Amino acid sequence: MCKKLILLFFLLLQISTLSADKNVTKAYVRPAFILASSNLEFVFPQIIQAFYKKYPNASVHIQYDSSGYSADAILHGKEYDIYFSANKRYPAQIYKLKKSATKPIDYTQGLLILFVPKYLPLQKEGIKVLASKKIKNITIANKKTAPYGVAAMQVLKNSKCDMKTLKKVRYSSDVATAIDNVIWRGDAGFLSKSALYILPKGRKKEGIDWIQIDTKLYNHIIQAYVVSKEGLKNPNAQKFLRFIHSNTGKKIFQDNGYINLL
Template sequence: MKKIVLGLLFLCSTIFAGTINIAVAANVSYAINDLIAEFNKTNKDTKVEVVLGASGKFTTQIQNGAPFDVFMSADMKFPEILKKEGLTAREPVIYAQGSLAMLSSKELDFSKGITLVSENNIKKIAIANPKTAPYGTAAVEALKNANILEKVEEKFVYAESISQAVTYAMTAADIGFIAKSSLYDEKMSQYKEGKNWISVDPKLYTPIDQGIVVLNRAKDNKEAHAFYDFILSPKAKEIFLKFGYLVK
């Protein structure tokens, strides 16, 4: 019986060898396939399993033992929290800076900038939940600094993640605050700058420093460390730039 059990354990370890589980902030969903494809050019036997979602929710899940090896957050706050709790095997590092944009499926007068959302014809504004999504936090900060938050807050339609905010902006709302990276997806090519979208003035919100960290579960996982190193490499930076991010 003991030999059978040991055999099963060996079989399971063989099946899952070379697989790393990555928790990825929703705004990176548009770039992640290109990143994995480039990573696999030099790590052909590594399978990267991706779960997309809100960074705050991932943090809670990791604190409760979720089986992730690497965490790509939409900000640095959540990886730093995990570091302070002793849950990380590598230092949290900025891999890119995200930008905020406003999007509508309708053609609107975007020359008004962020104040456009206070117009009477804008009834619903899609925004990622600022409690769990850093891009939602940035949107609230931008509106506050533009002195229109109190005027428009009742129009908010909250999304669970920034990718859901994109969907809401095109369907359930008149306009939405989104990650600029989403506009570089091929499916979004129909939406034109100045007519359907505009970048939010970066002076209105704190730069969105997005952070990556290897978690304790993958302390001795060479492939997880290789992926972490790749995300900080020049090749990865080229991909992030292609999708509208800023890199250092």
């Protein structure tokens, strides 16, 4: 009798364990995998912090790269849930080739700034200051893969900069290098306005070290996202999108130099 009770006990214990394992399996939700353009590297940490306050049990993983590199990776089979681009062209291409489940959705408009070394007459001369002999290099993002690089070249051409000025241009492989060249190594450069968030406090005043570029000098940088089939089914991805569309999410973008389009 005693042996039967012991066997019954272990049988019930095993059933209970299997049942618990099944519940754990059912409860698990895969983290959302998000591909994001490099200019979002300044604003998304704030978005994520506020997102987790609202959804403490959610989970998202973000990989930053130029919009072009991320789009190319998706077209070659890289899995993702949401792809946030710095323009509309790449998401449109992804949708056209059936690598996303949604059409491109405009979420924000980026703004371009010109940052120059200290003690140059930026406020007086504006973009013309780039012709100064004190400026040896003008750093911009890679125009082949980064929409902000394309916009910067449009500004230079539409401002009718001479060839000597254009020869100063050097391309940065990523946004971190561009900022390092501009902020710490004495280059002039064009950056996303969102980069101001990481500047030293004494260098955030417009007209001293930087100016916002007139949007008439470049095509509007309309940023869009697309969602994959897996992303539509992933609760974590859907929560993140709801937060991006929320008043809190939109305000964070606005506070970091973007124009809301949602």
